[in-house]
Amino acid sequence: MFVLSRPHGTVRGRGVRRAFADAAAARAALSTGAARAITGAIPFDPADAAALVEPGLLEFDDAPLTPTPPTPRQVVSMTTHPDPRTHRDRVVAAIKQIADGVVDKVVLARAVDIVVRPGVEITELLGALAGGNVDRNAFAVDVGAVTGDASWLLGSSPEVLLRKQGRVVTCSPYAGSARRSDDPAADRAAAEALASSSKDLAEHRFVVDYLRDRLAPLSSDLDAPSTPEVRSTGEIWHLATPIRATLRDPSVTALDLAALLSPTPAVCGTPSDVAAELIRDVEEPRRLYGGAVGWCDAAGDGEWMVTIRCLRLAADRESLRTWAGGGIVAQSDPQDELDETTAKLATVLNALGVEHA
Numbered sequence: 191m192f193v194l195s196r197p198h199g200t201v202r203g204r205g206v207r208r209a210f211a212d213a214a215a216a217r218a219a220l221s222t223g224a225a226r227a228i229t230g231a232i233p234f235d236p237a238d239a240a241a242l243v244e245p246g247l248l249e250f251d252d253a254p255l256t257p258t259p260p261t262p263r264q265v266v267s268m269t270t271h272p273d274p275r276t277h278r279d280r281v282v283a284a285i286k287q288i289a290d291g292v293v294d295k296v297v298l299a300r301a302v303d304i305v306v307r308p309g310v311e312i313t314e315l316l317g318a319l320a321g322g323n324v325d326r327n328a329f330a331v332d333v334g335a336v337t338g339d340a341s342w343l344l345g346s347s348p349e350v351l352l353r354k355q356g357r358v359v360t361c362s363p364y365a366g367s368a369r370r371s372d373d374p375a376a377d378r379a380a381a382e383a384l385a386s387s388s389k390d391l392a393e394h395r396f397v398v399d400y401l402r403d404r405l406a407p408l409s410s411d412l413d414a415p416s417t418p419e420v421r422s423t424g425e426i427w428h429l430a431t432p433i434r435a436t437l438r439d440p441s442v443t444a445l446d447l448a449a450l451l452s453p454t455p456a457v458c459g460t461p462s463d464v465a466a467e468l469i470r471d472v473e474e475p476r477r478l479y480g481g482a483v484g485w486c487d488a489a490g491d492g493e494w495m496v497t498i499r500c501l502r503l504a505a506d507r508e509s510l511r512t513w514a515g516g517g518i519v520a521q522s523d524p525q526d527e528l529d530e531t532t533a534k535l536a537t538v539l540n541a542l543g544v545e546h547a
């Protein structure tokens with residue numbers, strides 16, 4: 191099964207006609223008409239395995255998922271990779287590499303392995319993920335349909351990599367973050383400070399410039415405002431820029447575009463190849479985290495989210511891994527960057543119904 195809930199509706203893929211661990215094979219099947227639709231996830235590193243399927247049926251519902259309250263759960267164990275101090279050290283090293291001119295921006299992430307009880311039921315967690323944000327965003331991908339390991343990828347990403355309808359492509363890159371507050375005045379002040387933070391505006395600009403550079407050669411027109419908006423999830427304020435382009439060639443599919451654009455500097459960095467290598471050198475393989483989750487129909491239309499604020503749930507339904515990353519730029523502060531990852535982890539922890547600081 192595949193589910194993507196968005197404010198404008200929910201897409202469900204039911205059944206599996208064919209599974210693809212190779213995104214290029216899925217793209218080819220779609221463009222030759224051998225596959226009528228593709229749903230699933232592409233990895234952060236294009237060399238890793240995708241979790242894509244041709245579903246038996248693709249269903250559209252014009253409402254987002256109905257939110258459900260999280261089920262209270264106990265944490266049996268929790269370990270972070272790397273530990274917080276090592277993450278901070280990696281940020282220090284990245285800031286030095288930026289100062290030395292090796293890279294302009296790199297997104298460093300940490301993973302958290304958690305065992306929870308009671309175990310997770312997919313539909314229930316999806317409802318809790320949808321309930322945690324204003325847009326009702328949530329996704330679930332049956333990764334086991336491709337890998338055979340009965341694992342799932344679930345999450346609530348705020349970030350639209352792309353949506354394609356006919357020739358029109360829209361993107362909504364997110365980069366630049368501030369933790370929200372329960373106090374309305376402090377919450378508003380945090381949003382205002384983010385909107386004028388030169389560090390966050392610089393961090394955001396790398397993503398917009400990258401998307402513009404990749405989309406421009408394919409587009410007859412492209413609009414990307416020079417000033418980002420401030421958007422919120424349940425836990426965080428983000429800088430976001432609505433981008434709109436018109437494709438010259440209507441045969442380019444949403445999956446083609448996902449492969450072209452992912453991973454953006456919201457999850458990788460600038461220049462992309464240098465940042466990807468730095469990430470590969472220090473982090474455990476991200477696999478599907480930092481890639482893209484979405485669907486594409488026979489007409490080439492579809493929608494792909496950046497795979498963040500997500501978890502990979504193991505077959506036992508009690509063991510899971512979640513991740514949080516942050517963009518490191520010249521003005522980054524190591525402790526702030528560590529705290530930002532902690533704030534981002536709250537999206538998944540809240541939906542799981544576990545107590546956390």
Ligand SMILES: C=C(O[C@H]1C=CC=C(C(=O)O)[C@@H]1O)C(=O)O
Pocket residue numbers: 297299349364365366367428455456457498499513514515516517534
């Ligand atoms: C890499 C993540 O967030 C990205 C998206 C929005 C804001 C980000 C930031 O401010 O660093 C990140 O670029 C993550 O949540 O794991």
